[in-house]
Amino acid sequence: MTRLSSKDVLRADQFSIEEIDLILETAAGYERALEAGEILEDMRGKVLSTLFYEPSTRTRLSFEAAMLRLGGRVVSVAEAKSSSASKGESLHDTIKTVEGYADVIVLRHPQVGSAAEAAAATDTPVLNAGDGAGQHPTQSLLDLYTILKEQGKVDGLTVALAGDLKNGRTVHSLADLLSNYDVRFVFVAPPALKMPGEIVDRLRAKGIDVEETDDLAAALPSCDVLYMTRIQRERFEDPAEYDRLKDAYVLTRAILEPAKASLTIMHPLPRVNEIATDVDELPGAAYFRQAANGVPIRMALLSLVTR
Amino acid sequence: MTRLSSKDVLRADQFSIEEIDLILETAAGYERALEAGEILEDMRGKVLSTLFYEPSTRTRLSFEAAMLRLGGRVVSVAEAKSSSASKGESLHDTIKTVEGYADVIVLRHPQVGSAAEAAAATDTPVLNAGDGAGQHPTQSLLDLYTILKEQGKVDGLTVALAGDLKNGRTVHSLADLLSNYDVRFVFVAPPALKMPGEIVDRLRAKGIDVEETDDLAAALPSCDVLYMTRIQRERFEDPAEYDRLKDAYVLTRAILEPAKASLTIMHPLPRVNEIATDVDELPGAAYFRQAANGVPIRMALLSLVTR
Amino acid sequence: MTRLSSKDVLRADQFSIEEIDLILETAAGYERALEAGEILEDMRGKVLSTLFYEPSTRTRLSFEAAMLRLGGRVVSVAEAKSSSASKGESLHDTIKTVEGYADVIVLRHPQVGSAAEAAAATDTPVLNAGDGAGQHPTQSLLDLYTILKEQGKVDGLTVALAGDLKNGRTVHSLADLLSNYDVRFVFVAPPALKMPGEIVDRLRAKGIDVEETDDLAAALPSCDVLYMTRIQRERFEDPAEYDRLKDAYVLTRAILEPAKASLTIMHPLPRVNEIATDVDELPGAAYFRQAANGVPIRMALLSLVTR
Numbered sequence: 066m067t068r069l070s071s072k073d074v075l076r077a078d079q080f081s082i083e084e085i086d087l088i089l090e091t092a093a094g095y096e097r098a099l100e101a102g103e104i105l106e107d108m109r110g111k112v113l114s115t116l117f118y119e120p121s122t123r124t125r126l127s128f129e130a131a132m133l134r135l136g137g138r139v140v141s142v143a144e145a146k147s148s149s150a151s152k153g154e155s156l157h158d159t160i161k162t163v164e165g166y167a168d169v170i171v172l173r174h175p176q177v178g179s180a181a182e183a184a185a186a187t188d189t190p191v192l193n194a195g196d197g198a199g200q201h202p203t204q205s206l207l208d209l210y211t212i213l214k215e216q217g218k219v220d221g222l223t224v225a226l227a228g229d230l231k232n233g234r235t236v237h238s239l240a241d242l243l244s245n246y247d248v249r250f251v252f253v254a255p256p257a258l259k260m261p262g263e264i265v266d267r268l269r270a271k272g273i274d275v276e277e278t279d280d281l282a283a284a285l286p287s288c289d290v291l292y293m294t295r296i297q298r299e300r301f302e303d304p305a306e307y308d309r310l311k312d313a314y315v316l317t318r319a320i321l322e323p324a325k326a327s328l329t330i331m332h333p334l335p336r337v338n339e340i341a342t343d344v345d346e347l348p349g350a351a352y353f354r355q356a357a358n359g360v361p362i363r364m365a366l367l368s369l370v371t372r
Numbered sequence: 373m374t375r376l377s378s379k380d381v382l383r384a385d386q387f388s389i390e391e392i393d394l395i396l397e398t399a400a401g402y403e404r405a406l407e408a409g410e411i412l413e414d415m416r417g418k419v420l421s422t423l424f425y426e427p428s429t430r431t432r433l434s435f436e437a438a439m440l441r442l443g444g445r446v447v448s449v450a451e452a453k454s455s456s457a458s459k460g461e462s463l464h465d466t467i468k469t470v471e472g473y474a475d476v477i478v479l480r481h482p483q484v485g486s487a488a489e490a491a492a493a494t495d496t497p498v499l500n501a502g503d504g505a506g507q508h509p510t511q512s513l514l515d516l517y518t519i520l521k522e523q524g525k526v527d528g529l530t531v532a533l534a535g536d537l538k539n540g541r542t543v544h545s546l547a548d549l550l551s552n553y554d555v556r557f558v559f560v561a562p563p564a565l566k567m568p569g570e571i572v573d574r575l576r577a578k579g580i581d582v583e584e585t586d587d588l589a590a591a592l593p594s595c596d597v598l599y600m601t602r603i604q605r606e607r608f609e610d611p612a613e614y615d616r617l618k619d620a621y622v623l624t625r626a627i628l629e630p631a632k633a634s635l636t637i638m639h640p641l642p643r644v645n646e647i648a649t650d651v652d653e654l655p656g657a658a659y660f661r662q663a664a665n666g667v668p669i670r671m672a673l674l675s676l677v678t679r
Numbered sequence: 680m681t682r683l684s685s686k687d688v689l690r691a692d693q694f695s696i697e698e699i700d701l702i703l704e705t706a707a708g709y710e711r712a713l714e715a716g717e718i719l720e721d722m723r724g725k726v727l728s729t730l731f732y733e734p735s736t737r738t739r740l741s742f743e744a745a746m747l748r749l750g751g752r753v754v755s756v757a758e759a760k761s762s763s764a765s766k767g768e769s770l771h772d773t774i775k776t777v778e779g780y781a782d783v784i785v786l787r788h789p790q791v792g793s794a795a796e797a798a799a800a801t802d803t804p805v806l807n808a809g810d811g812a813g814q815h816p817t818q819s820l821l822d823l824y825t826i827l828k829e830q831g832k833v834d835g836l837t838v839a840l841a842g843d844l845k846n847g848r849t850v851h852s853l854a855d856l857l858s859n860y861d862v863r864f865v866f867v868a869p870p871a872l873k874m875p876g877e878i879v880d881r882l883r884a885k886g887i888d889v890e891e892t893d894d895l896a897a898a899l900p901s902c903d904v905l906y907m908t909r910i911q912r913e914r915f916e917d918p919a920e921y922d923r924l925k926d927a928y929v930l931t932r933a934i935l936e937p938a939k940a941s942l943t944i945m946h947p948l949p950r951v952n953e954i955a956t957d958v959d960e961l962p963g964a965a966y967f968r969q970a971a972n973g974v975p976i977r978m979a980l981l982s983l984v985t986r
Contacts, residue, residue, distance in 0.1 A: 104724035110411035112437055123776055126754045130726055130780035133752040138440040140433045143450070143757070154642030157649070162430055162641060165664025166437035334776060335768030342771070357779025417718035419747055421740060445747040447740045450757070461949035464956070469737055469948060472971025473744035 069369050073184040074192045077205035077238035082245050089210055091365035092358075099134060099361070107368050108137030114167035116159070117194070118145045118174040123334065123356065124194050124203075128171045131363035140166060157186045164189040169371050172196075190370035192363075198234055204333060205238035207362040211355040212243075212290055215329040220247040223287050227253035227314050228294035228339065230260040235333045236294055237264055249274040251284045255313050257306070258296070281314050285324045291316075292331045293339050316340045321347070331355050376676050380491040381499045384512035384545035389552050392516070398672035399517055399665075406441060406668070414675050415444030421474035423466070424501070425452040425481045430641065430663065431501050431510075435478045438670035447473060464493045471496040476678050479503075497677035499670075505541055511640060512545040514669040518662040519550075519597055522636040527554040530594050534560035534621050535601035535646065537567040542640045543601055544571055556581040558591045562620050564613070565603070588621050592631045598623075599638045600646050623647040628654070638662050683983050687798040688806045691819035691852035696859050703824055705979035706972075713748060713975070721982050722751030728781035730773070731808070732759040732788045737948065737970065738808050738817075742785045745977035754780060771800045778803040783985050786810075804984035806977075812848055818947060819852035821976040825969040826857075826904055829943040834861040837901050841867035841928050842908035842953065844874040849947045850908055851878055863888040865898045869927050871920070872910070895928050899938045905930075906945045907953050930954040935961070945969050 066083050080088070098105060113132040115125050120143060129139045145159075156179055163170055164187040172183050173194040180193030180200070195201040213219055224243060226236045230252055240250065240260070250268065252260045256279060268275050278284050285291070293316055301307040315338055316330070332340060332352040344350050373390050387395070405412060420439040422432050427450060436446045452466075463486055470477055471494040479490050480501040487500030487507070502508040520526055531550060533543045537559055547557065547567070557575065559567045563586060575582050585591050592598070600623055608614040622645055623637070639647060639659040651657050680697050694702070712719060727746040729739050734757060743753045759773075770793055777784055778801040786797050787808040794807030794814070809815040827833055838857060840850045844866055854864065854874070864882065866874045870893060882889050892898050899905070907930055915921040929952060930944070946954060946966040958964055 102724075110409075110441075112440055114433060114437075122756050122759065122773075126728060126756070126777065126780050129754045130728075133726055133754070134724075139754075140436045140440070140446075141448070141755070142429055142433070145429065153644040158642060159429075161660040162663045163433065165660065166433050166667060335772060337767040353775040353779065356776045360780060417716075417748075419744055421744075447743045447747070447753075448755070449736055449740070452736065460951040465949060466736075468967040469970045470740065472967065473740050473974060 068372050072188070072190045072370055073180075074190075074202055074366050074370060075180050075184060076193070076200045077202040077242045079202070085206075085209070085242070085245065088206060088362070088365050088369065089213060091369060092210055092361040095134075095364040095368075096361040104136070105134060106136040108132060108135035108371070111137045111168040111371060112140060112166065113137055113169050113171060113367065114140045114142070114163050115171045115194075116142045116145050116163060116173070118172075118179075119195070120144060121173055121195065124173060124359075125171075127356070127359035128192070128194060128203075128363050128367075131360050132367055134360060135364050135368060137367070156182055160186040160191070169367060192366060192370065195234075198232070200238055201234055202238060203359070203363055203366060204235055205242045206366070207355065207358045208235070208239050208292070208331065208333070209242055210362050211331060211351055211358050212329065214358065215349070215351050215354070216289055216327075219243070222246075222289040223249045223251060224290040224292065225251040225253055225284055225288040226260070226292045226294070227281055227284075229258045229296045229310075230254040230294070231258040232297065233294045236260070236292065239292065240264060240268060244268050244271050244273050249276075251276045251278065251288060253278055253281050253284050253314070255279050255310055258310065281316075282320060282323070285321070285328075288328060289325065290329045290331065291324070293336075294333065295335070295337060295339055312338070314339060316344055318343055318347070375679050379495070379497045379677055380487075381497075381509055381673050381677060382487050382491055383500070383507045384509040384549045386509070392513075392549075392552065395513060395669070395672050395676065396517055396520060398676060399668040402441075402671040402675075403668040411443070412441060413443040415439060415442035415678070418444045418475040418678060419447060419473065420444055420476050420478060420674065421447045421449070421470050422478045422501075423449045423452050423470060423480070425479075425486075426502070427451060428480055428502065431480060431666075432478075434663070434666035435499070435501060435510075435670050435674075438667050439674055441667065442671055442675060444674070463489055467493040467496075467498070476674060499673060499677065502541070505539070507545055508541055509545060510666070510670055510673060511542055512549045513673070514662065514665045515542070515546050515599070515638065515640070516549055517669050518638060518658060518665050519636065521665065522656075522658050522661075523596055523634075526550070529553075529596040530556045530558065531597040531599065532558040532560055532591055532595040533567070533599045533601070534588055534591075536565045536603045536607065537561040537601070538565040539604065539607040540601045543567070543599065546599065547571060547575060551575050551578050551580050556583075558583045558585065558595060560585055560588050560591050560621065562586050562617055565617065588623075589627060589630070592628070592635075595635060596632065597636045597638065598631070600643075601640065602642070602644060602646055619645070621646060623651055625650055625654070682986050686802070686804045686984055687794075688804075688816055688980050688984060689794050689798060690807070690814045691816040691856045693816070699820075699823070699856075699859065702820060702976070702979050702983065703827060705983060706824055706975040709748075709978040709982075710975040718750070719748060720750040722746060722749035722985070725751045725782040725985060726754060726780065727751055727783050727785060727981065728754045728756070728777050729785045729808075730756050730759050730777060730787070732786075732793075733809070734758060735787055735809065738787060738973075739785075741970070741973035742806070742808060742817075742977050742981075745974050745981055748974060749978055749982060751981070770796055774800040774803075774805070783981060806980060806984065809848075812846070814852055815848055816852060817973070817977055817980060818849055819856045820980070821969065821972045822849070822853050822906070822945065822947070823856055824976050825945060825965060825972050826943065828972065829963070829965050829968075830903055830941075833857070836860075836903040837863045837865060838904040838906065839865040839867055839898055839902040840874070840906045840908070841895055841898075843872045843910045844868040844908070845872040846911065847908045850874070850906065853906065854878060854882060858882050858885050858887050863890075865890045865892065865902060867892055867895050867898050867928065869893050869924055872924065895930075896934060896937070899935070899942075902938065902942060904943045904945065905938070907950075908947065909949070909951060909953055926952070928953060930958055932957055932961070 484506035
């Protein structure tokens with residue numbers, strides 16, 4: 066297998082195991098090439114258009130850097146809201162126009178389903194860089210790539226997802242993606258922010274062992290990977306509810322005492338105060354490496370969808 | 373002829389017939405090269421600065437993609453308003469500064485005459501990407517290029533311009549540009565939004581046949597090209613007047629029944645609801661191809677002004 | 680010497696005389712190469728990330744053009760405020776993330792000390808493009824480069840700094856940088872906007888001759904260089920005080936009558952009305968050449984910090 070079956074990257078669960086392997090291997094190959102100082106030309110003469118209806122510096126820069134590292138070029142819309150859309154143009158029409166300028170489109174849009182709508186409008190590959198509470202598949206793939214790199218394997222690991230598991234698009238997609246492997250999950254969340262029942266049911270139906278708890282300290286000792294998430298103010302209708310819950314899971318070195326020495330600590334970033342800064346110095350604090358892994362993963366995806 | 377007589381592109385009517393031919397042929401050559409998968413280096417080592425005092429994703433991306441497709445590079449100011457200008461800097465001074473960074477400047481500015489003012493300040497080529505209610509010459513050239521590509525010729529065609537012909541900078545420039553050819557015009561507008569009398573007089577003085585009507589259905593059967601324009605809310609002082617007129621010319625498949633099968637339907641985009649989306653599937657619905665034609669036309673202009 | 684001792688460019692006073700010479704010579708070499716039409720590849724395969732928490736078109740474009748002229752590539756954040764930072768991310772975390780995408784970072788931030796904080800967070804070179812009322816070292820270096828180019832030397836010159844010398848970060852850094860040479864200073868300011876005493880003391884302690892006056896006309900005849908600065912509205916708490924002082928030093932051709940024919944007139948730009956526009960035509964009016972000098976100076980710095 067050297068190609069993906071779809072021209073678009075819309076959902077974390079669209080890929081077969083073989084496709085996931087292809088993406089991870091392609092990313093690893095690019096990472097080795099960059100580390101060896103190679104200057105790549107795989108996307109020479111090709112143009113990426115980023116189209117961000119919500120600002121997201123991290124995701125946009127990561128995609129743009131990936132394209133540039135491949136020898137391609139970029140036209141960039143960091144704030145699409147302020148432009149054509151405000152004159153009443155539909156997403157369909159914007160995409161039909163941008164397909165005239167670019168060989169591949171990266172879309173960030175606040176509305177669930179927008180990436181699929183965009184992909185349906187055009188033959189040009191569309192990569193979903195987050196569609197509201199929907200999917201953010203390149204994040205899930207770089208998370209998986211990080212686990213593989215940090216732990217050397219995925220099968221056999223115990224992975225804890227902690228924080229706001231109810232609203233976190235990131236953890237939903239990652240759980241689905243990891244369910245392709247032989248993992249054990251521990252979902253750590255306050256009762257009001259538990260992982261949705263349908264996801265837990267879906268995982269268990271696939272034979273995955275899932276434990277649910279609100280006690281981070283008790284869950285830690287058995288974990289190989291701890292994936293922290295931000296409790297996002299913007300997901301709460303009641304600010305008092307936010308203030309009550311936001312500090313429920315603040316990771317400190319003291320809390321991490323009973324954890325395995327080999328524990329990998331991840332976070333999709335930005336963090337506010339979910340992880341104390343002195344945790345950064347632990348060898349297993351992988352969140353900045355995780356962010357950097359976005360480049361090879363997005364290089365792999367940009368390259369694979371334009372083959 | 374291999375060069376233009378002016379270093380700047382300021383107005384649609386600045387070009388001689390020979391120059392227009394040169395631009396169209398250069399654009400066609402670039403389009404063929406891109407379709408053949410050639411990687412061009414005509415602008416290698418050159419830097420374009422876009423300078424947009426009004427956001428316009430479509431025009432900016434199209435210019436930037438054109439520069440990148442030529443092997444050049446881009447520095448981009450998507451929202452010039454929020455920057456130096458807000459500290460009270462004159463356009464003259466901004467241009468005198470940017471000329472130190474770039475080999476060619478693309479300017480979008482809300483004020484009529486600003487592009488000419490910018491061009492006068494510098495020896496660096498300035499391309500007008502729209503100066504308010506003034507000119508938008510690259511739009512007119514890509515419109516002309518589209519008519520030529522879609523119909524195979526310009527002479528002998530009947531071209532209808534429909535919608536807001538009073539305030540539409542696009543249709544004014546296009547009418548002037550087409551008056552270099554042997555065309556017949558039908559201007560379709562509600563009485564309050566008619567084509568300005570001086571333009572009609574100027575065209576007739578050149579021997580062009582001009583028909584004026586407010587009846588879109590009656591005008592259609594004789595047309596080879598129908599150019600729809602948006603009725604722009606921002607051009608109306610009275611919102612009630614806008615609401616009364618905005619749906620006067622909504623193109624549907626039913627309305628298009630009596631049209632020629634070969635009718636080319638154009639629109640400068642963005643559309644709001646001037647053209648029903650099921651019209652998109654007609655072979656003559658050329659508006660997205662028209663937008664894509666902005667790339668080869670702007671490649672031609674960028675290349676010609678820097679020779 | 681072919682390298683700088685620090686990976687970062689944070690302050691104008693961080694450089695030894697030898698380092699300043701290296702920077703000026705490297706810049707001059709790049710300028711000659713560009714004038715000869717050479718296409719440089721010194722930064723081929725490298726990516727710069729600009730990160731502007733305050734908009735500054737001039738500085739951002741100048742850095743980005745410098746990187747592109749070196750054959751490098753750019754990912755750009757023109758308005759960092761609207762992004763991750765607004766979700767509560769610390770500068771430290773933003774920098775730790777961006778280091779995963781880029782080989783060199785250019786930071787503009789409103790807070791004094793932010794560039795040093797950023798540099799401490801990462802092994803990736805950080806160039807300070809202005810940290811509030813703090814430092815703007817690349818401006819000072821391009822100012823010095825301009826004096827050298829315009830006058831052919833620095834030693835032996837009388838340099839007047841005029842305008843708001845109290846709040847002007849630019850003139851503070853430039854004074855310190857020039858104190859490495861055998862210059863004579865005339866500081867021209869209204870009493871309320873005088874050069875801070877500690878800077879005057881520091882210069883005199885280095886044996887530099889400093890004259891202070893509020894009379895621009897009287898100071899002019901002895902000067903080789905006149906550096907005008909903007910009296911910035913945003914530095915005043917009392918608008919009436921601003922209105923009283925803003926026109927104190929408006930340079931006109933009449934005022935310039937008694938000046939040397941060889942006088943070099945400089946300004947960091949943007950100007951509002953500190954220099955009448957008819958002064959622009961004088962051969963010594965160097966401010967737009969000064970702005971253009973930002974490109975070779977920043978090419979030199981980008982290249983030197985990534986060696």
